Amino acid sequence: xxxxxxxxxxxxxxxxxxxxxxxxxxxxxxxxxxxxxxxxxxxxxxxxxxxxxxxxxxxxxxxxxxxxxxxxxxxxxxxxxxxxxxxxxxxxxxxxxxxxxxxxxxxxxxxxxxxxxxxxxxxxxxxxxxxxxxxxxxxxxxxxxxxxxxxxxxxxxxxxx
Numbered sequence: 001x002x003x004x005x006x007x008x009x010x011x012x013x014x015x016x017x018x019x020x021x022x023x024x025x026x027x028x029x030x031x032x033x034x035x036x037x038x039x040x041x042x043x044x045x046x047x048x049x050x051x052x053x054x055x056x057x058x059x060x061x062x063x064x065x066x067x068x069x070x071x072x073x074x075x076x077x078x079x080x081x082x083x084x085x086x087x088x089x090x091x092x093x094x095x096x097x098x099x100x101x102x103x104x105x106x107x108x109x110x111x112x113x114x115x116x117x118x119x120x121x122x123x124x125x126x127x128x129x130x131x132x133x134x135x136x137x138x139x140x141x142x143x144x145x146x147x148x149x150x151x152x153x154x155x156x157x158x159x160x161x
Contacts, residue, residue: 002054005051012052013050016067016091017032023089024124024127049071051106066088066091067088068085068106
């Protein structure tokens with residue numbers, strides 16, 4: 001049901017990223033190309049990793065229905081790596097089938113196996129179904145932290161200083 005992504009999965013991962021961006025009302029911001037994803041996931045120095053959820057029954061058996069894209073982070077306080085989950089997505093037709101839980105379970109298993117101490121991600125405040133799903137698995141919001149981001153023109157200004 002869950003497997004490590006291969007280079008052949010790049011087109012479907014790209015398609016699902018665009019589906020996720022559309023769901024999050026930000027399709028116009030999803031600018032990554034298949035070539036960029038291929039390099040990030042499978043290039044000489046991979047910067048990210050991905051797992052695929054496959055349909056496990058019916059006509060679509062073996063077809064990709066979801067993905068998790070993640071990368072390593074590092075905790076200076078704990079002195080070990082962790083996993084930062086950039087995207088978790090399950091196609092609407094496959095939701096409720098356990099694929100999202102299986103993807104998170106696989107990443108948690110990797111953390112335990114590799115002695116990483118954190119599995120972290122962000123979720124949009126309005127995404128109640130996802131928040132309820134994560135909290136049902138035992139995840140807790142980190143309300144004392146606020147995410148900041150430099151991008152586009154602000155990043156260029158700061159980077160040129």
